[in-house]
Amino acid sequence: MDMLFLEEVFPSHGYPAHTFVVSTIHRRLCLSLRTAGRSLLVEGSSGLGKTSSLVWAFEELGWGERVEWFSGINRQDHVRLESLLHEVELEPIQCGRVYCIDDFNRLPSALQQRVNEAVLRSVTYGPDADKWVLCGIPTAGRSLLRIPTAVRGRIDRLSFGTRSEALILQQIEKGEEALQINIAQKSELAQAAAGHPQLASLLVQDACIKNQVAARCQVRTDVEVRIPQAIQRVCTGLSTLYGDITREFVKGPSFRRISRAPYFHLLKLVAESPTGSLSLDEVINAHAEATSLRRIVDKPLLQEFLQSGSSAQFQGLIQYDAMSRTMRIEDPKYHWYLQHLDWDSVWKQAGFQKVQFNNKYDFALSFSGSDREVASLIFERLDQAEVSVFYDRNEQHYLLGEDVAAYIGPVYRQESQFVVALLSHEYRRREWTMFEYEQFKHRDSNVITVWLEDIEDELFEPLKKFGHFRAEFFRTWDDLAQEVSKVLLRKLEEQRV
Structure with missing residues (x-):
């Protein structure tokens, strides 16, 4: 057997060929793909297995030669996609092809609009039409596509969320078999991952590295894990991804050292919510910083901040609905990171003088x-x-x-x-x-x-x-x-x- 490395079994990103676990949403995905004449939107936060599920489904269906992939972050793919759209706009192509665009939300807006129009035309051609599959992170409260009521029944929409602890445990157990290891605290690791398959991989990676396991073991090997320390190390690693973004949010649109740090308190409140979602009216009045929190919600400074030109960095992470005055963390991995942050270090690194006060x-x-x-x-x-x-x-x-x-x-x-x-x-x-x-x-x-x-x-x-x-x-x-x-x-x- 070829050497099997840790990062292949528990990848930090990409398709987990050795630890993929089939769940109900994956079977729904296959059903939608098999149904002729329908296109499909695959939506959800980063790292929840959207792309992996599509790869698995296409392999399961034997569609390897039939699928043409495009990436929303690859400029060469943008050129290829423009060429395809030009052909489709001149004359519909109906040869049973499947066009899959990953990271659709990262496409330029003009190209997104052209794809939107192509999909809407395609679903009107009946069962012989080519199939479009769009995969990405939707803008807060919206779908990847603007779908008219008349064709909503012809475009499926699947939303990926966190998984059950049992499925995460299956993922870890598959990896144990592939690497020939026994993780004594695997149930605790599954719980610590909070339903996020990518976090489970990162936690197991950390445990294996601490136990000097870098590849498949020749004999069955025990791996010991200290859960709190593993969580802290993974959280530290994620700070390269989320640290700057978090500091920018807690500073707010016009940082002042003397400020009562309302954006800091707001993010901390939402992070401490078990669901990562919070109705601000329910919690603000009971908070020690009620006055400064009411100020940014009522003005409405929070809404303006998240709609400003600098808000692009928060897209896919933080959502605020001004109508219901509800704020939520959209990315479960980011919510996990915030839940395990040392908040004292956050406000100090941001530059505030203090965040707790004796006077109202x-x-x-x-x-x-x-x-x-x-x-x-x-x-x-x-x-x-x-x-x-x-x-x-x-x-x-x-x-x-x-x-x-x-x-x-x-x-x-x-x-x-x-x-x-x-x-x-x-x-x-x-x-x-x-x-x-x-x-x-x-x-x-x-x-x-x-x-x-x-x-x-x-x-x-x-x-x-x-x-x-x-x-x-x-x-x-x-x-x-x-x-x-x-x-x-x-x-x-x-x-x-």
Whole structure:
């Protein structure tokens, strides 16, 4: 028998000739391929066996000579495909051929559109038509093709997901026989792979390497596995694939070291979900960083971030549905990676100062309604830095039906790190600003005052001994707001060191 190497039996990618396990979806695949006049979409995340299943099915059906393969990532195949499409557009080819395009989602959009049109024409020609098989990772919530209702019954769609633990165990056992090894902890390995055949291969590879097994053994050999260490090593290996992408997401669209890291907390929340899918409305309000998380969901900054030009790197990995406000990890392998991450190292490598805080808010603004213009300008600048700010208009829907004093009292007493009070004659006259003042007047240096007018009032005199801002030194409210927010953020940054 020829030498059989570890990477041939448990490949990290490609067709697993020695460990392929037939499941229900593979039999459905064969049924669809055998049915004349139908085309087929094979969809699912990376590494779940889509291409391997097609290779197996074509061999099972004896179609080796009948199938013409194209790759969405091979430029030469793009040229071949364009030539074929030109022929098909001039006159339909009906000779029982099968055209299989792997990584269809990686084709240029114009070429995807031409294939789409060719498939739709083909299925109208009846049982003698050539068959198109498109395999790839669909865009979030969509199919690989736009299929009109009239022909949906002629185009099958198979979605590949994770496999049962029993099937993963069969995969490992086939590999044991091929390599002449016994893996004592194979059941635990199958469980650790979380239904992902490629992860199972990587975990077994790691175990074999640690036991100095690189090829088929001449005699039956025992392989011992320490599951936690194996998981950690595989996770470290996957960081070359997912590490940079994860850091880019947790930084968000406009990274600031001082930020409360809402995108970090959001990704960690979804990663900790057993299914990798989370309804944000159900979890945000209970989270310690509810304010900053609500900000990116409500604005809607999260939606804009994932639809921006830089979002291509997240395609096939992270999906957000703005209608249901649900976020999910699309790639099971990426979800597995996130579940086993050292999250402390993630935020430190991303560059945040810290991600856990003693106060619900960094700043609470206290001002009279007549001074809202300048208060709004200060809030906008602080908000852009992704710090947590209590600003009354952001809380209106939470205040409805609530005891307002009981709600805002703790904010000014202890839930905010700093209170920013915009003092004016109107501030002294308003009932609610006086209520707020009574809550924070004892906080001394944690109260930062902005004197909008020169007020001679014994009530506020104790505040003058602390550093403050005076509006008279600025030409416009905008100039004042810019300087106030800049200094406030600098002070906050020093406090977080």
